[in-house]
Each structure stands twice: as C-alpha cells, then as structure tokens.
Amino acid sequence: MNRVQNTGINHPKPLYTEEQSRLKKAELDRYMDKKMAEWKATVPFASHLTEPELHQAYYRRTLIEHVWRIRLSRVSQSKAIYKIAQVAPRAARDYAQYQAEEMLHDKLYISDAEAAGITEEEILATEPYLSTRLLEGFFYYTLEHESALAPVVSNYLVEYTQVKLQPAIVDNLQERLGKENVKGQAAHLHVDTTEDHSQEMWDILRQLIFTEEDFQQVFKYIDDVQEILAMFFREIYEDTVAKRPEPAAV
Numbered sequence: 001m002n003r004v005q006n007t008g009i010n011h012p013k014p015l016y017t018e019e020q021s022r023l024k025k026a027e028l029d030r031y032m033d034k035k036m037a038e039w040k041a042t043v044p045f046a047s048h049l050t051e052p053e054l055h056q057a058y059y060r061r062t063l064i065e066h067v068w069r070i071r072l073s074r075v076s077q078s079k080a081i082y083k084i085a086q087v088a089p090r091a092a093r094d095y096a097q098y099q100a101e102e103m104l105h106d107k108l109y110i111s112d113a114e115a116a117g118i119t120e121e122e123i124l125a126t127e128p129y130l131s132t133r134l135l136e137g138f139f140y141y142t143l144e145h146e147s148a149l150a151p152v153v154s155n156y157l158v159e160y161t162q163v164k165l166q167p168a169i170v171d172n173l174q175e176r177l178g179k180e181n182v183k184g185q186a187a188h189l190h191v192d193t194t195e196d197h198s199q200e201m202w203d204i205l206r207q208l209i210f211t212e213e214d215f216q217q218v219f220k221y222i223d224d225v226q227e228i229l230a231m232f233f234r235e236i237y238e239d240t241v242a243k244r245p246e247p248a249a250v
Helices: 018-042 054-087 089-102 106-115 120-125 131-144 149-177 182-196 195-206 212-241
Strands: none
Touching: 018 054, 018 149, 018 195, 018 212, 054 089, 054 106, 054 120, 054 131, 054 212, 089 195, 106 120, 106 182, 120 182, 131 212, 149 182, 149 195, 149 212
C-alpha cells in the first residue's frame, strides 16, 4: 500500500461546469454588493477617501497598514500555495502566479507613503493593528484546521471590491494630492483592473469547490473576512480621528 497522500495527484475536477460557474459567480457578486452596502452604512469613515476633504492622519495610517498587510501576507499566502498544491495542483500554479504579481506591491504603497512624508523608519516602527494581525492569523487557522478556501476567498473579495470602489478613491486622491503623489495606488489599481484579478480569483476559487458545501463555505468566509476588515476601519477611525481629531486638510 502506497502511504503517500496529499499530493493532488488526481487533479480533482471542479464541481461546476463553465456555465454553472458563471451563474455561481454572479450569485457571489450579488452577495458582495449587498455586503458593500451594509459596510457603507455601518462602518465609520468607510467612504472617507472619496470625500472632498482628506484627514491626513487617517490617510497616512492607511498607507502604513497597507504596507504591513502586504508584507505579512507574503508568508500566509505562501502557506496557502503549499496547502492548495496538496489538493489541486493547477489551482496552486495559478495562485502562485497571482501571488508573484502581488508579493512586492508593498513598494507601490511605500512610494506613496514617502510622498506623504512617511519614512521607512516610521513604517518599521509602527506596529500593525490588531485587525491586521487577526486577519493573518485567520488565514493560518483556516489553512491548518479547515481548508485552503479562506485566503482565496479573501483575495476574491478584495479584488472584487477594489474594482468597484478603488477608481473613485484614486481619482479623489489624485485631485487632492496630485497625481505624482498617488502613483503607487494608481499603478496597483491599473494591474488589478487590466489583468482582471477579480475574474482570476474566481477561476482559482472554482478549482477548489468540489461540493455544494464548499460553495456555501465561500459565503461564510466572505462574512468572516469582511468582519475582520471592518474591525480595521473601526480601529483606524478610533486611532486617527476619534482620539486625535485634527482639522481635515484639503
């Protein structure tokens, strides 16, 4: 008897056909649209970066946290590739290619941070928020004790909402700060949209759905990830606006 397991050697077939996949993606997208509406209604300062006046401390802290989130995700997402490879090799290959594109994008946010007067030393001296640490911990937990779906679902959620929300944010920041000071975020958005990362994430996620129960888990992971991300927005609001109010700067 061969004792080798967890090799993905069977290259398992996804549950849904191409046509079924399109319908299931549309169902998920409608759900995420609903979640975005809930988010806007319940999370403080959720739409602030599209507003005419820009709270400088809030904006600066978002840049720092983006840098940390990308840096920390390099490790957790590498673990996801390892776990996915044990189940679905083709999905692991595709996810590795996606992560290869995203892995150094902290440099894009660092360039905008420098334009906002934030030094590398300041970034290194700033501890990530609890929400960021919990998000990474959530990935480790699910990878070890549940499935490899959660990190992929998280990226699907982020890429989908980026396409919906980020263009208005980048346009507003460019108008308020000047295009030369938002080059990193503009470049990040350009990659996400021109390469259709939202569809790319679904194509990977589809390869990891083998049962109807797996598909229902996707909804649960969307809820989990959104709750942790909402926690970040509440943390940054309390840290930069509620506790240390300042006149909003244009």
